[in-house]
Amino acid sequence: MSDKAQTPVLQTSHLGIDFGGLTAVDEFNISIAPTEIKGLIGPNGAGKTTIFNLLTKVYQPSRGTILLDGKDTRNMSPVQVNHAGIARTFQNIRLFDQLTVEENVKIGLHDHVKYGMFSGIFRLPSFWKEEKRAHERALELLDIFGMANEADVRADSLPYGAQRRLEIVRALATQPKLLLLDEPAAGMNPSETEELMNNIKKIRDEFNIAVMLIEHDMNLVMGICENIVVVNFGKIIAEGTPTQIQNDPQVIEAYLGGRKEED
Amino acid sequence: MELFKKLKKHTKMSFLNYGIVIVFYIVIQILAMSGHLTNSLKGQLIPIVSYVIMALALNLVVGISGELSLGHAGFMSVGAFSGVVVSMSMAGSAPEPVRLICAILIGALLAGLAGVIIGIPVLRLNGDYLAIVTLAFGEIIKNVMNCLYVGVDGAGIHVSFKDAGSLGMAADGKILINGPIGANGVTKLSTFMAGTVLLIIVLIIIQNLVNSRTGLAIMAIRDNRIAAEASGVPVTKYKLIAFVTSAAIAGAAGALYALNYSTIAPKKFDFNTSILVLVFVVLGGIGNMTGSIIAAALLTILPELLRKFADYRMLIYAIVLIIVMIATNNEKVRAFVNGLKKKPAQEEAK
Numbered sequence: 001m002s003d004k005a006q007t008p009v010l011q012t013s014h015l016g017i018d019f020g021g022l023t024a025v026d027e028f029n030i031s032i033a034p035t036e037i038k039g040l041i042g043p044n045g046a047g048k049t050t051i052f053n054l055l056t057k058v059y060q061p062s063r064g065t066i067l068l069d070g071k072d073t074r075n076m077s078p079v080q081v082n083h084a085g086i087a088r089t090f091q092n093i094r095l096f097d098q099l100t101v102e103e104n105v106k107i108g109l110h111d112h113v114k115y116g117m118f119s120g121i122f123r124l125p126s127f128w129k130e131e132k133r134a135h136e137r138a139l140e141l142l143d144i145f146g147m148a149n150e151a152d153v154r155a156d157s158l159p160y161g162a163q164r165r166l167e168i169v170r171a172l173a174t175q176p177k178l179l180l181l182d183e184p185a186a187g188m189n190p191s192e193t194e195e196l197m198n199n200i201k202k203i204r205d206e207f208n209i210a211v212m213l214i215e216h217d218m219n220l221v222m223g224i225c226e227n228i229v230v231v232n233f234g235k236i237i238a239e240g241t242p243t244q245i246q247n248d249p250q251v252i253e254a255y256l257g258g259r260k261e262e263d
Numbered sequence: 264m265e266l267f268k269k270l271k272k273h274t275k276m277s278f279l280n281y282g283i284v285i286v287f288y289i290v291i292q293i294l295a296m297s298g299h300l301t302n303s304l305k306g307q308l309i310p311i312v313s314y315v316i317m318a319l320a321l322n323l324v325v326g327i328s329g330e331l332s333l334g335h336a337g338f339m340s341v342g343a344f345s346g347v348v349v350s351m352s353m354a355g356s357a358p359e360p361v362r363l364i365c366a367i368l369i370g371a372l373l374a375g376l377a378g379v380i381i382g383i384p385v386l387r388l389n390g391d392y393l394a395i396v397t398l399a400f401g402e403i404i405k406n407v408m409n410c411l412y413v414g415v416d417g418a419g420i421h422v423s424f425k426d427a428g429s430l431g432m433a434a435d436g437k438i439l440i441n442g443p444i445g446a447n448g449v450t451k452l453s454t455f456m457a458g459t460v461l462l463i464i465v466l467i468i469i470q471n472l473v474n475s476r477t478g479l480a481i482m483a484i485r486d487n488r489i490a491a492e493a494s495g496v497p498v499t500k501y502k503l504i505a506f507v508t509s510a511a512i513a514g515a516a517g518a519l520y521a522l523n524y525s526t527i528a529p530k531k532f533d534f535n536t537s538i539l540v541l542v543f544v545v546l547g548g549i550g551n552m553t554g555s556i557i558a559a560a561l562l563t564i565l566p567e568l569l570r571k572f573a574d575y576r577m578l579i580y581a582i583v584l585i586i587v588m589i590a591t592n593n594e595k596v597r598a599f600v601n602g603l604k605k606k607p608a609q610e611e612a613k
Contacts, residue, residue: 056493082495094490096483106476107483111495113476117504120475121468127475134476174495 007070009034009085009177009210010055015064016234017054024050025234028064032178037204038212039225041245043254047234048214049091052180056088057081069177083111085177089167089184091214097156101147104155104166105138108173141169144206145199160187165196172203179203181213185220193217197224222246230254277470280553281463287560288459303567311563312458313520316465318543318559319552320512323469325541326550327478328505329485330386331394333537334401335513340408340532341377342370342514343521347446350522351439352415354450363452367461367518374514377404378507386502401537408529413440445528446521453523461519465512470552472508481505546587 008031015028025047032038040048053059055066057078066073068084076084087108096104106113113134115126142148145165150158155166164184171179184200185193197220204211215221221228222242230238230245232254238245245251291308294300317339324332346366353362381400388396412423416436423429427438440446472478480501483491492498521527543562547554565583569576590596 058489058493078489078492079495079497082493088493090490090493094487094493096486096490098486099479099482103479103482106479107491107494107496110476110480115476117472117475117477120477121471123471130476170494 006034008032008067009036009069010212011067012055013065013067015051015054015061015066017050017059017062023234025054025231027235028054028231029236030229030239032210032212034177034210035204035208036210036227037200037225038210039221039228039242040212040214040231041216041218041221041228042231042237046231048231049182050234051231052088052182052214055081055180056086082174082176085175086180087171087174087176087178088180089164089171089182091182091186093160093163093167095155095163095166095170097154099155100151101142101153101155101158101166102135102138102151104170105141105173106134108141108170109134109137110174112173112175138173141173144172144203145169161192164188165199168199168203172207176209178210178212181211181215183214183216185215185217193220196220200224273470273474276553277466277474280466280470280556283553283556284459284462284466288455291455303570304564307564307567308455309453309458309523310520311560312455312462313516313523314540314543314563315556315559316462316516316519317513317540318547318555319465319469320509320516321540322544322547322550322552322555323473323505323509323512325544326548327473327485328481328502328509330502330506331390331397331541332506332509333394333398333534333541334381334404335397335509335540336532336534336536337401337404338374338377338510338513339517339520339536340404340529342367342374342517343527343532344408344411344413344440344446344517344529345373345514346370346518347449347521347527348413348415348420348439350450350452351437351446352420359450359452360457362450363454363457363522366452366522367515370518371511371515374517375507375511377514378510379503382503382506382510386499386506398534398537401534405529405533408440408532409443411440411529412438412442414438443529445526445531447526449522449525449527451523451525453519458519461515465515466552468508468512477501477504542584546584 010030010032013029016026017024028051040051042048050059054061057073057076068081068086071084073081073084096107099107113130115130119127139148139151142151145168147162147165147169150162155163158166164186168181168184181200185196188196200211200213201224203209213225225242228240228242228245229236230251237254238248238251240248291300317335321332321335324330346369349369350362350366353365385393385396385400410424412425412427412430414421414427414430414432414436416433418433421430421432421436427441430436430438480491480496481504483494483496484498484501488498517532543559544555546562547556547558566576566580569579572579
């Protein structure tokens with residue numbers, strides 16, 4: 001615990017949620033350091049996406065607390081959580097289909113473009129100035145994934161992998177402190193996954209943010225995560241570095257049903 | 264021409280719409296000067312402009328915000344009667360154009376206020392539920408207008424929801440709105456030119472709103488509400504902005520419409536009117552402002568043009584609606600139209 005001096009960007013304690021009689025997540029305690037890349041893995045239905053939905057307040061937790069940069073998010077709405085510094089992508093892609101790629105990124109910039117409705121209607125100088133800034137910023141962000149030349153394409157006409165990348169760019173545009181990626185490599189081929197891995201590292205280093213990702217591709221998880229949390233049936237069953245996790249008997253049991261993994 | 268090509272697509276569309284309105288105005292003026300404008304068409308000019316504005320307002324909610332409203336005639340009604348009260352109570356104290364401008368502004372303001380009052384509870388709902396509740400509110404507004412009595416005398420404006428006698432006016436008092444009978448003896452202040460100017464202003468407001476940060480946020484909520492929230496866009500605020508702007512514009516259209524007639528009754532703004540405007544929006548293409556302008560104008564004139572078919576008029580009107588509906592949704596027709604659009608571009612490439 002060398003990073004104890006730093007306030008964690010996210011800290012949860014006793015976090016849990018029930019749906020009717022079903023406890024989906026229980027006693028979920030994690031701490032994410034300001035520039036950490038953390039993996040969240042577990043078998044299907046373990047509650048990983050539910051945890052993301054709790055952190056972003058799509059679901060209201062039944063119990064426990066979430067501290068974002070030391071601040072309790074108890075009374076925050078999803079919008080306020082985003083403004084406070086958590087951005088996310090979705091497992092089932094949620095882009096603004098009828099808008100262009102650039103416009104999708106501009107939605108991410110929404111809170112950082114400073115002009116009101118009336119300057120927009122009457123095209124006051126602040127409109128032109130801020131729109132120009134937003135346009136340049138959007139292209140800069142798209143350039144991280146080499147998508148700047150697709151800025152005017154409609155989002156729903158992008159190939160699948162590009163849609164996933166666009167979601168990450170949109171999330172980055174909101175200037176988060178913590179980026180939550182829900183299966184960013186789903187549907188990507190090995191070379192695309194490789195490129196994505198490098199890009200996630202690049203984003204962390206350039207923007208100085210923490211990243212938490214849910215992923216089933218173990219090459220990606222083991223390759224870039226500094227720490228991994230394993231959940232099963234809504235509870236944490238193991239936590240540690242990739243090497244520790246790979247050798248944890250409980251994890252092996254959860255994934256393979258009690259037999260030792262042969263590599 | 265080079266400069267025009269450089270403009271963004273939506274900027275081109277905006278200028279196309281201003282162009283259509285201006286050309287329409289000029290054509291009508293030429294027809295009027297050369298004496299080719301029939302009286303029946305002349306009488307239709309202001310209703311056409313009013314319905315075009317209504318269609319644009321409703322398209323902002325249906326097409327841009329993605330919510331179905333079935334009660335927009337209610338906002339038109341609020342604008343119409345507040346416009347009548349304003350213009351009549353200013354009679355003699357201000358020149359006619361000033362009275363018209365004040366009537367339209369106050370009509371828009373009060374309809375916008377009604378939009379806020381209705382929008383706050385209604386916009387918590389989605390989809391079909393929202394449509395049904397807006398329908399109910401439209402009917403509520405109509406019924407409130409049905410029992411609204413307004414009079415003016417030396418002491419100012421009197422309002423009652425009981426009957427004309429309980430207004431308690433002085434002897435010189437004049438009844439402006441008489442319950443279900445509506446307003447009588449209204450001075451016709453609306454002119455085609457004023458309507459065209461209002462239409463251009465409305466187009467500027469809607470198109471600039473849509474092509475700004477605000478419009479982008481509204482469309483993002485339409486496309487994916489959860490993603491919009493996760494991207495930091497406050498959903499209720501932007502839904503309300505779209506709804507209230509639309510209501511205020513509908514109010515302005517209502518004031519313009521009402522001040523074109525000497526008599527106007529609340530039952531004019533019933534459910535059928537809401538549906539009529541929705542038909543304009545759907546036939547013109549949801550989210551397509553140019554389509555709304557053309558559909559509203561043509562379909563308002565159409566019943567007049569079909570007058571020679573006498574008894575079969577509404578039958579043919581219905582058939583035309585069905586044909587347009589089929590044609591605009593038919594893939595072959597669409598492919599044909601797209602083919603026409605693409606040809607010039609391909610020739611250039613060669």
